[in-house]
Amino acid sequence: MKNESKELATLDYPGGKRRAKLRIVSDRVATATQGDCLRCARVAVRNLIIDGSRRTLGRVREASTSPGLVILGGNEGQAVRECAISDPCGFTAVHAREGAKLNYPESSPWGWSLANGVSIACHNSIVRDNVLTDCTDTGVVVYCSPGTKIEENHVTTKRRSAIGGILLVDAEPFSRDYSGIMVKGNVLDASGQAMRVGIGIGPSVLSDDMETIINDGSVIGNHLTGDYMGYGIATAGLQGWTIRDNLDDARYMGQPSDRCLDDPVNPPPQAFIYNSATLKESVVQDGFFDSDFAYRECVGLIVEVDVRVPGWWDAQHLENAHSS
Template structure:
């Protein structure tokens, strides 16, 4: 019997379908994009136990509010199909205080695998975090592998950390074929503060790879724009670092490959080999290509590293300070390394001054602190804290560190400081000596007020006399309360009633006066705090205020000497001192203090009017004849005089001059350019310009 071709085709189709069906059924499931994916993944690891593999779907994005945590040995996290391109699944950090995306450093996490993932720390959105851990935490176990991943923008101190273990039991880690970077920001002194005090808003810099696990392999990785150390070897005895490339693109790198740390292996780099790596500085600046010894990184010249080998590495590019530096190292071999780079830079402000560091160059070691075998093109020189070197300005301006935007808390603090500074700077600044004189004058006035208040409280009789003599001014227009004796009373009763009324009036006015003094004291204290913030630009104005205040007080006192016998003394360079004679009445004290108060209130009004840009405007009127006679208020003279000066000084007004004329004549104002005579006098009296103020 002959079978037709169509029958053969049907048979083969059935056989093929039977072979494919089991394969399709065995295809693993993968997790699609989700928010809070860490909970699902952690449940799978926790419930699945050892040898559990979690697959993420290609192109999926998983928002993490907390880390993914490995719990047992031989667990794996990967993208379905193990791609090595842009189709890899993405883990995106989203927790506000989260810095770690994957935590696989449990004591039982031997032989775990992390591969074919994009792990994004999301620093550009969430910014740095204070004392944040690495983005990927491995170690504390043996034979762990991370490969074919892209790791970028950690919020903490490193992108990938292999820790040595609780008992330094970590060994056999593998870091292969990963792309790491960018990582971290550059240190900005204006924003972060001095380095010795620590960063205010969290460490800006970050490592690319931080390896402390012994006998590990770091192979064929690309690390770029890691602003601290691109590849940092923390001892890691027996480890091999080969075929890696460090590149500076847009962010400065402090060190390409570092063998400088003492902890956690007490400086032991025995059998650690760094070879056939390339350091490329074609974009941004690299301060040191390969650094050996703690003294290259800090000012610690006592700690010693020992036992490693650095060979057959290439340093290239034209944006680099030092090629290979060695200091405080013993039993090291540095051989067959090549440099085609152009070295440049200048010593920064944190560089040592005595002795100075060597100029930028390819191979520099400190012969006095370095022992071992070195290639012949090494030159002797100081390289203490070599990373203090800075790039030369390209446009004539100092190098500006690269960093991301301000943290919200930093923005709030800066805004509050600017507000305070704006308040303090309103109206200009005053010389500190002038401010001292003003404050001293205020204090003396306040002392006189307290003394007067004490006298009023201690002597009712004298208080009655002082109050009666100055009742018109203190009552401020109130009608007198004493209306004389009542008809029909005896002279003694009338006198007693009158005395009782006077005492009651005195008590009321004493309380009012004390309240007024206390209010003025609090206001003066407030204005005093404002005056201390000024510096220079109002110095001449305030000097003149003081001189005029003294002159006014002296005129007032001399006017009273003929009738009251008060002695007035003024000391050069100090506030006016009032000394009443032994037979002076309480009226003199009140008058002098009131003059001082009036002068001070005028001063405060004028100064603060100018400060808040509310200086009264001047309406220029026709010349007014001014008769030479004593003004009603000496303080008023000062206020008018200083108001006139402030009006003439105000920006935007054309400068004016006052033309003095003969005694009793008219003062004329003439508009002019480039002339600034603020005050005119005629004869021996005060020449006042009478303007209208609005």
């Protein structure tokens, strides 16, 4: 899509199986549709089933250039709506790339070798009302993306484990700026397989970087649930953040694996942890356990669940509920 206001959609915008299907058929191709050009303002992808064919084709051959199954960005007013997006061969189902203003990016996956549902690095975007199932890396990864709203999504691990539900851990591409970021009303549901971190905030969640500070976001009113959660909300290295009114009824489990660092020694899995010494001018709800930590996703979780259900073997998908 290389012109303003263009739309790729099924005629009359049907739902369910009546939507047209785009399917990748070559192991040298990872992207089904791309709209990130300078003249791609207000392009939209609507009411489609988009299949990356990861189960049959495997990972994209060139791992160093493993793009998203759907790529948007570089412009404004773009949208992905009412789509079912599955099995990317690259690193993510939907990539809203840097420098854009993207409205309503929505998606899913698993892919190379782990995959995100939505990877967003755009200003003033909305990721809302999506169901992201069995994303083997993370449901939604936010790369700074000032002004972006991540609201009312359901991230669940039914038949494959995940590193995280929602992660806000990167310092780039906008120089640690998370101003205006709102993560609100999402459900992080470790229902059938391990979710190692429900919501991770700050670089040390996925690394040993205990010095970098990210700035000015909010995480409010989210719900942690399911029997196979590692850590609910883990946070460190923040300035000017608000974390409040988050609810928890999950069961926490897991043991340190050989990928964990010797120092610091991470506390056992639990609902809320933070490193208070690395938080500045931030508001954090009661109930957080104070501890040094690094590389939270190293926790090993063994879940005895039969995943060999016909039709569901590695069948990660996201079905977008609706967008507004």
